[in-house]
Amino acid sequence: MYDALFNPLQLAGVSVPNRIARSAHLLSLSLDDLIAYTRVRAAGGVGLSVIGAAGVHSTSARLPVVAATDAIIPWYEQLVEACAPYDMRLFQQINHFGAAMPSAPGIQNWSSGPVPNPTVSLVPRTLTKDMIDEIVGSYGAAAGRVKRGGMQGVELNGAHGYLIAQFLSTALNFRDDEYGGSLENRLRFVNEVIDAVRAEVGPEFPLGLRLVADDVLPGGIGPDGYAEIAKLLQHKVDYISVSLGTYWKFSKIFSTMESPLGYEMPTSEVVTRALDIPTMVTGRIMTLDHANHIVESGAADMVSMVRATIADPEIVNKSRAGNAHRVRPCTGTSIGCTGGSATGNFGCVVNATAGQESRMSLEPEAAPVKKKVLIVGGGPAGLEAARTLALRGHEVELHDMRKELGGQASMVSGVRARADLTSITQWLESEIKELGVTIKLNSFVDPDMVVDSGFDEIILATGGTADTSIPQTMVPGVSIPGSDLPHVFTAWDVLGYGGRANIGKNVVVFDDTGNFEAITATLKLVDEGAKITLVTRSDMPGARVPFPSVTTAVSREIMLGGDVELVPASQMVKITPEAVTVRWIDVDKERVIPADTVILVNWHHPNRELSEILHDEGIAHHTIGDVNGSQDMQRAIKEAALVARAI
Ligand SMILES: Cc1cc2nc3c(=O)[nH]c(=O)nc-3n(C[C@H](O)[C@H](O)[C@H](O)COP(=O)(O)O)c2cc1C
Ligand code: SF4
Structure with a gap:
């Protein structure tokens, strides 16, 4: 099974054990947490992990990983040691963020020209020849640190509108010197960077280059243009990783559930099929079946699955063992991963342990005392609680007043581009059935059932209800005349x-x-x-x-x-x-x-009625999910996991 994937790939002097990679992803994690996060994915069977973009220079020192000084070397050594028990190769993407460097007091952004990045409110300083030489040198020095730290390869980010792309792209480079204008001139900076890095790491150390297949930016470069660029550079690097989009069309880089699975393939293939060296593709590739087909068809040599491995770090091992149906699906909202990271709070909507690997095991440990637990409500929170409790060995009975499980997630199954949301409750349902949870549908739980039930623990995941009479946020004291009309x-x-x-x-x-x-x-x-x-x-x-x-x-x-x-x-x-x-x-x-x-x-109106009665009768219980007043699937699943791990 998956013969094309479980076939080693040689990149310079390094053999990558399989074709499933995690392309670079910069996360808002501490360095310690990033090690724990990476180690869990190594244990899950991934063949290659590229650590998210590390700045090469003091004008590009974006946390957590900064490769601009030797201070990073001990961290690389710790990371390599933590992942050593597993057969995964570790590369580091290095980068100068250029105009995309978040602004900090006293810092001027450096770029090919005065083109502001849409997420950073600074007009960057145009690099002089001396500054270019300094930056090129810093790429070489950073690559040397990556190698000295024991990492097994290095990748340059020439994608997404960062500094290399700020030189490459016709939409961003307006220079009139030897670094602007013709293709030869726009390639000069990346050529100098590649040469500096190669001189530092030598021919046996894998050197990759990440490009996009399309800037998706008016006046920019499209797939044919990037195929030409990749062809001109391929003799100097060991692989090319292909992505899509720039900051000007940010959603293309990690598109959401409205985009088809494999949405980058039509553009990526224009580049990869033009090349003679190994390639990597990505973009909502969520199953090993899909990845295997891509490699088998010759569209690419490696497949990156970033969000799939955030949602389930064990996707590779589970699928290889014939348990693809046990893989927790990514719902593709990008809310926990990309949204969370951008707001300093990386996580995952469906995987409560993502980013918490230093503190939470991937799956819960067996409970010291087995208990009988009643859960009321079969939405995402109730289902996750049931799954976690059953994994811990508790006897679980789950009631839902509706004829099907899934709660609010099930209501969007018929909406175009929302079916992925339902996949998580479908998966949770199949998991709890596999784990032997007793499920009672069409079951309205009244207080009497709870009082005399003999359950050791009661969890209420009774959710919320849409209600047109809830006050308007900005004018809570004023009702809306006509809100009860029939239309x-x-x-x-x-x-x-x-x-x-x-x-x-x-x-x-x-x-x-x-x-x-x-x-x-x-x-x-x-x-x-x-x-x-x-x-x-x-x-x-x-x-x-x-x-x-x-x-x-x-x-x-x-x-x-x-x-x-x-x-x-x-x-x-x-x-x-x-x-x-x-x-x-x-x-x-x-x-x-x-x-x-x-x-x-x-x-929504939080369905707290049962909780309030139990409270009045002095019956201890837990509440999780929307009954607590939130309307947030990530929070609901996290609360469920935490409560169930504490029982
Ligand atoms: C939170 C997050 C951070 C990312 N940071 C980087 C990065 O530092 N460098 C990079 O080249 N790509 C970055 N990416 C893009 C991913 O490498 C990948 O191309 C993208 O997530 C699409 O793959 P997927 O659909 O398998 O998630 C990031 C993606 C995510 C979700
Ligand atoms: S937060 Fe959402 S999109 Fe990101 S990995 Fe988790 S399920 Fe997938």
Whole structure:
């Protein structure tokens, strides 16, 4: 099985044991936590890990890994030692972030020219020839440290709009000296960097180059142009890793669940098939079946699976052992990984241990005392609690009042581009069945059942309910006249969960939360051909999802491609049978929007009734998930894992 994948690959003097790689990913982890995170993926059977971009120079010292001084060498030694028991090769990506270096007091960003990066509010300083020489030298010195630290290879980031790409790309390089203009000139910087690194590490030490196949930037380079660049450079490096997109179209680098699996392949293949040296591809490749097909078909020699191995570090070993169905699926929202990392809080929506490997084992340990545990509610929190408890050896009974498990995650299964969300609850359901959890559906748990049940522990994962009467966030003391009219629905009604919305010709969706719910309902309505005005309390829909330029960008493109008008920063004033009246927040100016259908997306009512009764009767219990007032799958699964590990 997977013959193409489990076939070693020689890169210069190093043999990579299999073709599953983890391309570089820069995470907001401490150096110690990054070692623990990497070691767990080594144990899971990955063949090659490229550590996320390490800065080569003091003007590019982005944490956690900075290869600009010798101080990093002992850390490399620790990392290599931690991973030594496993058959995984360790490479380091080195980088100058150029204009993409986050601004810090007193720091000037250096770049090929004065082109600001969209995420960094600084006009960079144009590199002089002396500064270029200094940076080129720093790449060589950094590569030397990587080698001296015992790492087994080094990779240059020539992708994503970082410094090398700031020289390569016609959309970013406007120099008129020997480093700008012609292709030969734009290649001069990367050629000098490659030469400096090779001189430092020698011919036997693998040297890779990461490029994109398309800048996805007007005036930039496309797949044919990058194929030409890769062909001109391939004789100097040992492999080329192909990615997609730049900061100007950030979502392309790690696109979300709205994009097809393997979404980068059509552009990547234009580059990889033009080359004679080993190549790596990536982009929502989530199964070893898919990866094997890519290698077997000759489209690439290695397949990077970053988010798949964040969600389940053991994907390689499990799949190879014939247990692909036991692999925890990545839901593809990028909220925990990319969004979390960008906000200093790396994690994973489905894997509560991601980034916590120093403190949490991948799976829980057996419980010292076996208990009988009742769980009420079969959404993501209840399911994860049941899984964790069963793994620990407890006897678990899970009740849900509905006829199926999955909770709110199951309601989006019919929405285009949201099916991946349901994959996690489907997986959890199949896991708890495998682990022997007793499941009782259509079971409304009343307090009497709990009182006389003989359970040692009770966990309430009773979730929340969409409710148009919940107060508006910005004006909690003022109700919305007309919110009880028959043409006013919840997002759940749109999704056919509970009620059913009759959709007319002019729909107003009011988003009071800034999370994904209004976006998902709008996507469904766009698919149904409705004319929609999306009114949001925030500056844009999904504003409270971490890192919207990645996590909500693709949804936004689909929405705005439909018949959708956006009205930001507004609150709802009133609803009549023909229209809604909204006003700008804090501005006494109203606007009337015709509407024969209104979808109110406000905070959910947490289903705390059972908890309150048990509390009054003095019956101890735990609450996890949306019953605690959040509307956040990552938080729900994490709470479930932590509570279940403590029982
Ligand atoms: C949190 C995060 C950080 C990343 N940082 C880097 C990086 O430092 N250098 C790089 O070349 N790619 C980086 N990437 C891109 C990944 O290497 C990979 O191309 C991308 O995640 C798509 O692969 P996937 O669909 O398997 O996750 C990062 C990805 C993630 C999720
Ligand atoms: S946070 Fe989401 S996208 Fe990222 S690895 Fe986890 S499940 Fe996948």
